[in-house]
Amino acid sequence: xxxxxxxxxxxxxxxxxxxxxxxxxxxxxxxxxxxxxxxxxxxxxxxxxxxxxxxxxxxxxxxxxxxxxxxxxxxxxxxxxxxxxxxxxxxxxxxxxxxxxxxxxxxxxxxxxxxxxxxxxxxxxxxxxxxxxxxxxxxxxxxxxxxxxxxxxxxxxxxxxxxxxxxxxxxxxxxxxxxxxxxxxxxxxxxxxxxxxxxxxxxxxxxxxxxxxxxxxxxxxxxxxxxxxxxxxxxxxxxxxxxxxxxxxxxxxxxxxxxxxxxxxxxxxxxxxxxxxxxxxxxxxxxxxxxxxxxxxxxxxxxxxxxxxxxxxxxxxxxx
Amino acid sequence: xxxxxxxxxxxxxxxxxxxxxxxxxxxxxxxxxxxxxxxxxxxxxxxxxxxxxxxxxxxxxxxxxxxxxxxxxxxxxxxxxxxxxxxxxxxxxxxxxxxxxxxxxxxxxxxxxxxxxxxxxxxxxxxxxxxxxxxxxxxxxxxxxxxxxxxxxxxxxxxxxxxxxxxxxxxxxxxxxxxxxxxxxxxxxxxxxxxxxxxxxxxxxxxxxxxxxxxxxxxxxxxxxxxxxxxxxxxxxxxxxxxxxxxxxxxxxxxxxxxxxxxxxxxxxxxxxxxxxxxxxxxxxxxxxxxxxxxxxxxxxxxxxxxxxxxxxxxxxxxxxxxxxxxxxxxxxxxxxxxxxxxxx
Numbered sequence: 001x002x003x004x005x006x007x008x009x010x011x012x013x014x015x016x017x018x019x020x021x022x023x024x025x026x027x028x029x030x031x032x033x034x035x036x037x038x039x040x041x042x043x044x045x046x047x048x049x050x051x052x053x054x055x056x057x058x059x060x061x062x063x064x065x066x067x068x069x070x071x072x073x074x075x076x077x078x079x080x081x082x083x084x085x086x087x088x089x090x091x092x093x094x095x096x097x098x099x100x101x102x103x104x105x106x107x108x109x110x111x112x113x114x115x116x117x118x119x120x121x122x123x124x125x126x127x128x129x130x131x132x133x134x135x136x137x138x139x140x141x142x143x144x145x146x147x148x149x150x151x152x153x154x155x156x157x158x159x160x161x162x163x164x165x166x167x168x169x170x171x172x173x174x175x176x177x178x179x180x181x182x183x184x185x186x187x188x189x190x191x192x193x194x195x196x197x198x199x200x201x202x203x204x205x206x207x208x209x210x211x212x213x214x215x216x217x218x219x220x221x222x223x224x225x226x227x228x229x230x231x232x233x234x235x236x237x238x239x240x241x242x243x244x245x246x247x248x249x250x251x252x253x254x255x256x257x258x259x260x261x262x263x264x265x266x267x268x269x270x271x272x273x274x275x276x277x278x279x280x281x282x283x284x285x286x287x288x289x290x291x292x293x294x295x296x297x298x299x300x301x302x303x304x305x306x307x308x309x310x311x312x313x314x315x316x317x318x319x320x
Numbered sequence: 321x322x323x324x325x326x327x328x329x330x331x332x333x334x335x336x337x338x339x340x341x342x343x344x345x346x347x348x349x350x351x352x353x354x355x356x357x358x359x360x361x362x363x364x365x366x367x368x369x370x371x372x373x374x375x376x377x378x379x380x381x382x383x384x385x386x387x388x389x390x391x392x393x394x395x396x397x398x399x400x401x402x403x404x405x406x407x408x409x410x411x412x413x414x415x416x417x418x419x420x421x422x423x424x425x426x427x428x429x430x431x432x433x434x435x436x437x438x439x440x441x442x443x444x445x446x447x448x449x450x451x452x453x454x455x456x457x458x459x460x461x462x463x464x465x466x467x468x469x470x471x472x473x474x475x476x477x478x479x480x481x482x483x484x485x486x487x488x489x490x491x492x493x494x495x496x497x498x499x500x501x502x503x504x505x506x507x508x509x510x511x512x513x514x515x516x517x518x519x520x521x522x523x524x525x526x527x528x529x530x531x532x533x534x535x536x537x538x539x540x541x542x543x544x545x546x547x548x549x550x551x552x553x554x555x556x557x558x559x560x561x562x563x564x565x566x567x568x569x570x571x572x573x574x575x576x577x578x579x580x581x582x583x584x585x586x587x588x589x590x591x592x593x594x595x596x597x598x599x600x601x602x603x604x605x606x607x608x609x610x611x612x613x614x615x616x617x618x619x620x621x622x623x624x625x626x627x628x629x630x631x632x633x634x635x636x637x638x639x640x641x642x643x644x645x646x647x648x649x650x651x652x653x654x655x656x657x658x659x660x661x662x663x664x665x
Contacts, residue, residue, distance in 0.1 A: 064458070111639070111642075111643075114648060115642070115643060115646040115648045115649045116646055116647070116648050117642050117643075117646055118596045118597070118642075120390070120458070120596065121586070121590060121596055121638065121642055122639075122642065124583060124586070124587075124638070125634075125635040125638035125639050125642070126635070127583075127635075128583075128631045128632070128634050128635035128638070129631070129632060129635035129636070131631050132628060132629065132630070132631030132632035132633075132634075132635060133632060135628030135631070136626075136628060136629070136632065139626075139628055239628075247462065247465070247466060250462065251462070251466065254459065260456050260458070260459050261456060291473075291474075291477070291478060292478075293469075293470040293471075293473035293474050293478065294470070294474070295470070296466050296467060296469060296470030296473075297467050297470040297471060297474065299466055299467070300463050300464070300466040300467020300468070300470065301467065303459075303463045303466065303467075304449075304463045304467075307449075307453075307455050307460070307463065308453060308455075311453050311454060311455055315454075
């Protein structure tokens with residue numbers, strides 16, 4: 001087994017990397033280290049943080065959820081459609097979207113658990129299904145002009161001389177709730193147990209079926225919540241929203257120090273992972289001469305370094 | 321009859337047959353073939369031609385999946401090889417004695433070699449990460465999937481590179497003996513791979529790695545070399561598919577070429593009856609799986625359904641195929657419908 005110090009080590013490496021990135025930015029570009037730039041990191045990546053939190057649960061349980069980006073898009077689409085075409089009250093629309101996301105996730109979780117299907121292929125099909133349903137509603141982007149959505153999208157909550165958006169606040173609250181659930185409740189311990197060894201978890205008398213279905217339901221819920229935040233942010237519903245977000249979320253979780261083999265990691269790592277990705281994007285935006293594809297190349301490089309370091313540490317631990 | 325139904329290729333073939341039957345009823349003149357200008361034309365030829373890149377990607381993916389792996393960087397490899405080829409060939413039209421003559425920047429052979437070389441490098445990188453470092457295949461190939469497309473965009477500066485060089489187009493839209501040239505490429509790759517798998521022990525080795533990697537290693541197989549080989553092979557197939565795609569659209573689009581191709585390839589392999597859990601694999605099944613996907617797309621377009629339905633139908637097909645492969649589902653089905661067991665095996 002790993003020594004108790006090593007899990008903190010990977011998480012701390014990410015935090016250190018984040019500080020180095022921010023420091024480099026502050027050194028190279030005047031104005032980079034202003035409070036608002038840092039708050040904007042949170043505001044622009046609020047939806048990604050929420051998705052990454054859900055993804056952490058799935059990955060810690062040893063699974064994977066490729067459908068989150070599409071569920072996000074579907075949520076924006078359904079919200080926009082219900083608001084604009086049917087003029088339903090916004091709170092009801094949000095509640096319905098969240099319930100649909102959780103239901104979608106639960107259905108996939110049930111398929112994965114009860115029929116022993118691979119999470120990869122089931123959520124892949126879920127990804128196609130959700131994306132396809134978006135286009136069935138409309139192939140065009142639907143603009144949202146509901147007063148409540150517009151008000152939330154323009155609201156600024158003053159914090160320490162700067163401001164954050166309500167979306168960022170919701171994302172942070174979600175993260176806090178998820179950390180509590182993962183580390184302080186029986187359900188959280190069951191997730192780690194299932195990810196460590198499903199057979200053993202079953203023999204210990206844990207309710208594996210319920211846990212697994214709930215994990216995917218939670219991930220679906222997070223994706224739908226991210227969809228709501230995204231529609232606050234973009235004020236539109238569109239089937240092409242957030243393409244490839246599932247990969248960003250997986251990358252953020254891995255960079256945050258969670259092992260993809262399951263059973264290992266911290267939900268809080270999602271925050272540092274997302275912020276690292278956000279900081280890279282901001283650096284590239286500040287530089288101005290670098291093109292957007294450098295983001296992909298740098299993220300790929302970071303993923304490589306983190307995977308190799310994790311792997312070498314695991315090999316080192318096994319030899320002890 | 322039961323023996324026939326238990327053949328591993330029965331279900332994919334039946335699915336393809338049902339699709340073709342729907343086409344026969346819904347689309348007038350679907351099976352009509354005619355010869356125009358010495359080329360064979362018709363819906364069936366069209367489907368086979370358009371499915372060619374997917375078939376190639378699926379063939380490579382089959383071997384990777386047989387070793388319990390997965391390669392999600394196929395689309396990125398397609399973008400890289402297509403971009404390298406298009407940039408090296410480039411090509412300009414020169415007027416010579418009043419007739420347009422196309423000149424390539426680099427001799428086409430070298431350009432194609434360079435493109436395939438780039439694809440092989442991608443494969444070697446994946447193979448090194450999976451076989452050498454022991455990373456999980458999905459993570460290892462995720463790295464190239466994210467960075468690879470970025471690299472291709474870096475090469476082209478995010479622009480679409482147009483090719484003006486007639487011989488290159490032959491790869492994507494040429495005809496040989498009245499049939500599209502791409503069909504011959506696919507047939508050649510399929511035959512070589514099938515012979516390698518059937519006539520040498522390679523197929524057996526790959527299967528044993530997929531069934532139990534530890535046992536295979538203890539039995540004296542060089543599992544690392546085998547796994548390295550399948551990733552290189554998969555990328556080579558993807559590289560060839562990339563050449564075909566860029567020759568077909570006469571340009572290289574680093575942003576969109578091969579986007580989501582890896583998912584279609586995985587889908588084709590699953591439809592063909594190869595389990596994602598590794599082990600037994602069927603190359604012919606994957607070819608049929610790819611044909612099913614292309615026929616499905618063609619059918620949806622021709623019937624007049626909005627193209628967006630395609631994704632929903634595809635996902636429903638995946639769910640059904642996965643369920644039909646699940647032992648738990650079969651047991652449940654037997655409990656609910658005890659009499660009708662035979663009809664729904």
